[in-house]
Amino acid sequence: MSDTADTLLLHDSLTRARKPFAPIDPDNVRLYVCGPTVYDLAHIGNARPVVVFDVLARLLRRRHPRVTYVRNITDVDDKINARSLETGEPIGAITARTAAEFERDMAALGCLPPDVEPRATQHIPEMIAIIERLIAGGHAYAAEGHVLFSVASDPGYGRLSGRSPDELLAGARIDVAPYKRDPGDFVLWKPSTPELPGWDSPWGRGRPGWHIECSAMAWRYLGEAFDLHGGGHDLIFPHHENEMAQSCCAFPGTGFARTWVHNGMLLVNGEKMSKSLGNFVTVRDVLANGPWAGEAFRLLLLKTHYRMPLDYAVSRLEEARGELDDFYNALFKAPATDPAAPIVAEMAGWALAPLLDDLNTPLALARLHDLRTLENVASTGGSATAVLGRIGRAWHAAPGQAAAAIRAAGAVLGLYQSDPKAWRQGGAAEGDAGGAEAVEAAIEARLAARRRKDWAEADRIRAELAAQGIVLEDGPKGTSWRRG
Ligand SMILES: [Zn+2]
Incomplete structure (x- = not known):
């Protein structure tokens, strides 16, 4: 060093x-x-x-x-x-x-x-x-x-x-x-x-x-x-x-x-945990919120500098889940790219640099947000000028490269390593495989209906899935789905 x-x-x-x-x-x-x-x-x-x-x-x-x-x-x-x-x-x-x-x-x-x-x-x-x-x-x-x-x-x-x-x-x-x-x-x-x-x-x-x-x-x-x-x-x-x-x-x-x-x-909720206040929250209580809750709680913890007091509330857990949803949507949509490209390592190193300053995880996470914005701009073919100005670097990332940097830097934080497709479908750590299979079958049935121009049936299937909180997204790679 x-x-x-x-x-x-x-x-x-x-x-x-x-x-x-x-x-x-x-x-x-x-x-x-x-x-x-x-x-x-x-x-x-x-x-x-x-x-x-x-x-x-x-x-x-x-x-x-x-x-x-x-x-x-x-x-x-x-x-x-x-x-x-x-x-x-x-x-x-x-x-x-x-x-x-x-x-x-x-x-x-x-x-x-x-x-x-x-x-x-x-x-x-x-x-x-x-x-x-x-x-x-x-x-x-x-x-x-x-x-x-x-x-x-x-x-x-x-x-x-x-x-x-x-x-x-x-x-x-x-x-x-x-x-x-x-x-x-x-x-x-x-x-x-x-x-x-x-x-x-x-x-x-x-x-x-x-x-x-x-x-x-x-x-x-x-x-x-x-x-x-x-x-x-x-x-x-x-x-x-x-x-x-x-x-x-x-x-x-x-x-x-x-x-x-x-x-x-x-x-x-602003108070010290104690037996007398009856406000003990176990890790098991947090995990009971769903398969996404472990990673969301980890993100919640790392959003505050480790030396500072941290206030837990369920609303903050939900907020962290929303952020993870945004990241996994970006990672899902990003095209495959060479993770060994020098620009990927450079962007990941930039995002992680704050960790050298007494483990400044909040700043590292903020930089990962900037990379997500960059990925979204790059993948939609929009102008990256504003984003690049905020980052202060002249990175002209091709679609997928900022996403690869998020993955690489996320490995050090222990975040953003889940399968993006499984995440969008309700978190995939365990359980729910049957549910996912049923959704895939319904999507197949909808595609078949569309092929035979039975638009009413296709719409009915989409509406039925929507009622279960499943959002379909038709794109160049076919139809994907996520839980809304
Ligand atoms: Zn000890």
Whole structure:
């Protein structure tokens, strides 16, 4: 990456500044993102970091020969234990089922699986090894079956969240416990009763605290220092502050993650999602709107810059669907063209360039809108002057070329990759094949009626389809259809 214009800038939460992303090993970029605690269906706030870091991973894969993207699954946690007590379902069954549902939901949002998706319960020995290092280094102590991290032993504690010691205490919802030396000390290991999940350890049978899980899995798959740690803004404190303290103290001088990237909150109709407000929206709720809803929700998320708060409303989902309809109509009508033509790569590169500026997806999407306008103008043989003026480039695209650029650039955003014909016919991800066949048969019958000049029958079939919301378009390539 010698060209500075080609440098990727990312806002780093640790230095609170935008800085060039310079991987430790440019041939293998290493990335860790906190994954779900699996006891319930993912809500849309859980989905936002998954989509944001999916786009970042796709972008990095274009720029580096290898990317190792690790996103964990937290399958040991007191919330899981509580759910099991409440419902009677065994813990292992809850976590296996919920993890599978999470993966299914994220795939429906167009997210590629991470390279490694480690389960916390399979990394207990690594957690014990880090805790032993912390005790040996004077950063942790055992007391009454617990092991606690000593916050006072880490002069850097509070660096990531930028909180003063008083604010740290206020934010941590501290449990006052007699075995703590300092109220800010947090749990690395805690004892388990016989009915709770537990593992043998030098401190008796017990289970890990949440923070140590991520330190252990990041260490196992990415090493003592790696390039980028991501997650939602709400994880900065205490989770990421504590992860950083554990890892930096267990492996002195290594620095843990070089860059910390955090996405903003997701609101619902202007309010924070909470159990008490009863306004939780699950990914499953969003997907219930139809086969188009996964891609529409992804577009909705990417229309807001990842660091900004994002307000979800069903009306915004519908709006995103309308935009996707416009794109798929343009892609459907575009003639086939050589996707390897230099102008296609040039236009796609122009559309994606804003991603290098701290992942500016709203601007990249705006440029794709310009390319769609260009495609529409080119394919109707109209004058492209006005469009070209807005783009500020002298592109004289032949019909199909801007569409090919939309497809190429869309692959990095995870958008506009569906089959345009299937999209127009109601979204094709699953189901509905029978419906499509019936429409095709009706179109055939209408064509036959027209051939025998039975105009009344042809019109009747068209009207019958229109009543089902099916719009027919007669064109040089024959009759196509879409749902109106
Ligand atoms: Zn984590």
